[in-house]
Amino acid sequence: MENTVVLIGLNHKTAPVEMRERFSFSPEQVTETLNALQSEAALVECALLSTCNRTEFYAVPKKSVQHSMDTLTKFLLRDNGIPSSELDKLLYHQQGAPAINHLFAVSSGLDSLVVGENQILGQVRRAFMQAQEASSTGPVLERLFPWAIRVGKRARSETDIARGASSVAAAAVELAQKIFGDMHGRNVMLLGAGKMGTKSVKLLHKAGVNEVKIVNRTYEKAEELAEQCGGTAVPYEMLDEALVSVDILMASTGAPHYILTKDRISKVIHQRRGRPLFLIDIAVPRDIEPACGEVDNVYLYNIDDLQAVVDKNLARRHTETQAVLSIVEAATQDFCKDLDGRKASAAIVTLRSGFDTLRRAELEHFRSKKSVSDSELQLLENFSRRLLNKLLHGPTTKLRQLSEGGATPDELLNSLILLGLVEDEDSR
Amino acid sequence: MNSALPLLTLSAIGYLVAGAGIQRGIYLESQKSFPRWRKVLWASFAVHTLALAIYSLSSGHLPIASLKETFAPLAWFIMLLYLLLGERWSVEVTGAVAAPAAFAMTGFSVFALWQGHGTTEAGPGLYIHVFSLVLGFASFFLASFCAILYFIQSKLLKKKQIDGIFRALPPLGTLDLVSYRLIWAGFPALVIGIASGLFIQGGHWYWGTQEIVVVATSIFYTIYLHARVAGWQGRRLNSILLVASIFAVLSFLLPGGHQ
Numbered sequence: 001m002e003n004t005v006v007l008i009g010l011n012h013k014t015a016p017v018e019m020r021e022r023f024s025f026s027p028e029q030v031t032e033t034l035n036a037l038q039s040e041a042a043l044v045e046c047a048l049l050s051t052c053n054r055t056e057f058y059a060v061p062k063k064s065v066q067h068s069m070d071t072l073t074k075f076l077l078r079d080n081g082i083p084s085s086e087l088d089k090l091l092y093h094q095q096g097a098p099a100i101n102h103l104f105a106v107s108s109g110l111d112s113l114v115v116g117e118n119q120i121l122g123q124v125r126r127a128f129m130q131a132q133e134a135s136s137t138g139p140v141l142e143r144l145f146p147w148a149i150r151v152g153k154r155a156r157s158e159t160d161i162a163r164g165a166s167s168v169a170a171a172a173v174e175l176a177q178k179i180f181g182d183m184h185g186r187n188v189m190l191l192g193a194g195k196m197g198t199k200s201v202k203l204l205h206k207a208g209v210n211e212v213k214i215v216n217r218t219y220e221k222a223e224e225l226a227e228q229c230g231g232t233a234v235p236y237e238m239l240d241e242a243l244v245s246v247d248i249l250m251a252s253t254g255a256p257h258y259i260l261t262k263d264r265i266s267k268v269i270h271q272r273r274g275r276p277l278f279l280i281d282i283a284v285p286r287d288i289e290p291a292c293g294e295v296d297n298v299y300l301y302n303i304d305d306l307q308a309v310v311d312k313n314l315a316r317r318h319t320e321t322q323a324v325l326s327i328v329e330a331a332t333q334d335f336c337k338d339l340d341g342r343k344a345s346a347a348i349v350t351l352r353s354g355f356d357t358l359r360r361a362e363l364e365h366f367r368s369k370k371s372v373s374d375s376e377l378q379l380l381e382n383f384s385r386r387l388l389n390k391l392l393h394g395p396t397t398k399l400r401q402l403s404e405g406g407a408t409p410d411e412l413l414n415s416l417i418l419l420g421l422v423e424d425e426d427s428r
Numbered sequence: 429m430n431s432a433l434p435l436l437t438l439s440a441i442g443y444l445v446a447g448a449g450i451q452r453g454i455y456l457e458s459q460k461s462f463p464r465w466r467k468v469l470w471a472s473f474a475v476h477t478l479a480l481a482i483y484s485l486s487s488g489h490l491p492i493a494s495l496k497e498t499f500a501p502l503a504w505f506i507m508l509l510y511l512l513l514g515e516r517w518s519v520e521v522t523g524a525v526a527a528p529a530a531f532a533m534t535g536f537s538v539f540a541l542w543q544g545h546g547t548t549e550a551g552p553g554l555y556i557h558v559f560s561l562v563l564g565f566a567s568f569f570l571a572s573f574c575a576i577l578y579f580i581q582s583k584l585l586k587k588k589q590i591d592g593i594f595r596a597l598p599p600l601g602t603l604d605l606v607s608y609r610l611i612w613a614g615f616p617a618l619v620i621g622i623a624s625g626l627f628i629q630g631g632h633w634y635w636g637t638q639e640i641v642v643v644a645t646s647i648f649y650t651i652y653l654h655a656r657v658a659g660w661q662g663r664r665l666n667s668i669l670l671v672a673s674i675f676a677v678l679s680f681l682l683p684g685g686h687q
Contacts, residue, residue: 179585181518181599274662276600297662299585309590 007099009056025050034134042071045138047131101332107152116161116317121152151331161320164313169200171309183207186247194252243268250280251287262291344403347412435479440534442472447527454596496540503533505566525573561621567614571607572673575666578603641679648672
């Protein structure tokens with residue numbers, strides 16, 4: 001069983017958030033759980049992926065799959081008081097190729113709430129690192145997780161599964177980049193102290209904007225926000241003046257009327273010497289008069305426009321799922337083949353090392369009996385090596401075929417013992 | 429010369445095919461095929477270079493005897509600038525306009541050369557005059573392609589049509605910056621071209637239609653550069669650039685008094 005991957009877990013598709021939070025593990029709890037699992041006899045390797053949308057155990061069982069599943073279920077349940085009758089609805093179990101396929105789908109973002117989101121790739125990487133730190137990985141998981149990360153990267157680079165913003169804040173940043181290109185040296189103004197505005201400003205900061213100006217009717221609140229965002233508070237009365245040097249304005253006040261009118265913007269734009277101005281109005285009721293968008297070099301987007309951008313991006317991502325599925329399927333097949341090859345390789349190493357020991361012993365015996373020169377010895381060395389390769393070619397090929405046919409490492413070794421090609425450890 | 433014409437024709441076809449390929453990539457919102465079309469453009473450019481070399485060796489001078497012939501080196505310079513700078517400056521999509529334009533210019537030149545090539549006493553002064561102007565105009569034309577894309581992108585942003593070609597087109601800021609750089613690079617070449625022309629003519633300025641248009645072209649580009657340096661940007665500035673480009677095209681097509 002030592003080369004089979006098993007999976008047990010729950011995610012946003014099988015469990016509502018009030019259930020998921022009861023199964024969630026903090027980073028410290030992940031390490032504790034992995035350490036505790038190592039003392040269990042049922043498992044050889046184990047990793048735990050716990051995010052806000054999923055909790056999944058990936059493990060390699062020692063003997064019985066059922067025993068390992070029971071152990072993992074016990075650890076998954078902890079003392080969260082969920083009756084076992086409810087578990088069947090919440091949990092899914094996979095074994096072998098389907099389990100591998102599931103992890104690859106997860107890392108590709110296919111199984112995410114927002115299809116193609118990038119965060120999951122980092123979370124898979126972190127789960128692997130935590131397992132490594134807890135020394136709960138072995139030859140199988142050490143290959144499986146890096147493979148999954150590669151599949152995730154491939155899906156994102158070869159398809160459009162992760163293309164386009166998937167949130168309103170990210171859509172605002174994406175549009176700003178489409179207007180200004182390089183965001184370095186750009187100035188942003190946040191008008192009002194709305195949550196969404198603050199979030200977008202933080203994203204713009206990340207994208208490299210130069211300066212953030214915060215304008216609010218209450219100057220103290222602007223100062224407070226400026227401290228949080230790393231910006232500068234500007235008095236409300238100086239709004240027009242400040243607008244001259246701003247490239248992006250994000251409005252999210254609670255005002256019941258338009259704050260920026262077409263006339264006001266037209267005056268500002270003249271002083272700006274035609275430099276584009278990106279106005280983002282995420283307030284409801286709106287802060288910016290829609291006619292402002294008619295002014296030359298002004299690009300106005302409200303909350304509905306940004307949501308439309310997000311919707312289009314997500315629709316496009318969904319059309320890419322088939323292409324990503326093909327990548328995941330192919331990767332699963334490749335990984336299974338690689339795993340089978342590794343099963344055979346242990347038996348092949350045993351077979352070859354046994355015969356090679358014999359060859360070396362015979363060479364040594366020959367050298368002690370006869371006086372041979374170095375060049376003659378080299379000839380014999382080459383000859384014996386070639387002969388051994390030719391003799392073992394058939395059995396090696398057969399072992400690989402048996403492995404691909406589903407034989408376990410133990411069965412492969414037993415077949416060699418039966419044929420007398422290697423010695424049984426018990427008989428030594 | 430005879431062997432140069434099929435090669436020129438071949439390069440023109442290559443430009444057309446690659447241009448159509450880039451346009452298709454833009455339409456499909458995928459730039460994955462761009463490296464392939466870049467290879468086609470490089471190959472066509474190599475054939476174009478070979479054709480110009482063969483022509484020069486067989487006729488004893490480069491195809492600059494008439495303005496029609498000069499379209500071949502003009503297309504060559506446009507493609508050279510595009511291939512060297514397009515990818516580096518993130519405006520590879522301008523190939524959708526630059527490559528078909530190179531096709532049209534090369535094709536026009538083939539047509540002119542087919543009817544018989546002119547003779548010219550090509551001294552170093554004439555070469556400096558013609559090649560400075562050709563390099564300058566190649567730079568201006570490429571800048572005007574960026575300005576065209578600027579207007580398209582700006583309109584799409586205004587109309588909130590954020591699908592389709594919007595995704596393939598570069599940001600407004602990039603297009604604006606690349607136009608500026610190209611005009612900056614092309615303007616000294618234009619000045620050298622005009623000055624060397626004046627020198628060849630012994631300091632006499634012939635006021636033909638073409639010469640008037642060239643002067644108007646240089647005035648428009650001067651206004652553009654002056655405004656840009658003063659901090660102006662946006663649609664109005666790009667409009668000046670497009671008007672200047674129309675004059676630049678006319679200066680190539682109109683008959684000159686000094687030929």
